[in-house]
Amino acid sequence: MKALIVDDERLARNELRRLLENFPKIEIIGEAANAEEALDLVDKLHPDLLFLDIQMPGKTGFELLTEIEGSVPDVIFTTAYDEYALKAFEYNALDYLLKPIDPNRLAEAINRLEEDIRHEEFKRENAKLLTAEDQVFVKDGEKCWFVKLGKIRLFESMGNYVRLHFDDQKPLILKSLNALDEKLDPHSFFRANRKHIINLQWVEKIEPWFSGGLLVTLKGGEKIEISRRQAIRFKDMMSL
Structure with missing residues (x-):
């Protein structure tokens, strides 16, 4: 320890x-x-x-x-x-x-x-990491979805909640981003910063950004900053 x-x-x-x-x-x-x-x-x-x-x-x-x-x-x-x-x-x-x-x-x-x-x-x-092929049940108010994780392009922290971005839907679930980060397969999902986890399959463009960070554009149009610290990890993980 x-x-x-x-x-x-x-x-x-x-x-x-x-x-x-x-x-x-x-x-x-x-x-x-x-x-x-x-x-x-x-x-x-x-x-x-x-x-x-x-x-x-x-x-x-x-x-x-x-x-x-x-x-x-x-x-x-x-x-x-x-x-x-x-x-x-x-x-x-x-x-x-x-x-x-x-x-x-x-x-x-x-x-x-x-x-x-x-x-x-x-x-x-005794736990299995959730991969892009797994399906999860999502409920927000009166609406429910049974969605494959691979379709969720972005997880966004909203205080005690997390907003999921898939298709044209953005439901909220009562869960912390840290808890999700521990359950998601790191080969498919990457913690970009304190507020966001991105689905690597949805990355469309990567650009250099301020202070050694990166700016990622997702296929859904969202632009997410990868912080300097996480950018180092991202480059190490994704490089040959």
Whole structure:
């Protein structure tokens, strides 16, 4: 389990690193003093877990999580403030530890993390990725469709919902884009940015875009930006 410590206080980072020495399954692969440093490290090191402070100079820990593209690591918040606890769990936090961190509470959080990992591994082993050939049932209000995934050219995040684009239809389903990303076959569907997953079979044109990104035009007419970070992954995946 690769972990990243994100905290603007050096002493707090050192103390947490010392406490984590008692948990050999947790490998600290890096530290960041603010959200910008953390974003770069998440992109380069792909941690499984963040020990994340909330109040930091510049962006908060919450803002950091909204800017991570692709799969978001598991999160254990570490903070001196108890008033953010409810908001923290809106971000699917595994736990919320108050400073100074109690070793027993840290052990509880790590045990919960290990249980969640075992549960997720079991689900992955018994789950089948959805391919372009699979058909899914979609219901939006009074309307229903039984549509082949290969016909869906774009998945667009709309808060807690995802809008599907197929034919001339754009129904909403109650599901997060992250949850869909885990279920869709990556050979057919690509996470272009925080808000969009595109069907690679529907890509009509690709152009260079700002800051090292790409602009993809789909056969349905939609223009979707592939962010700089995802553009690197896209080029690696699609190149010979």
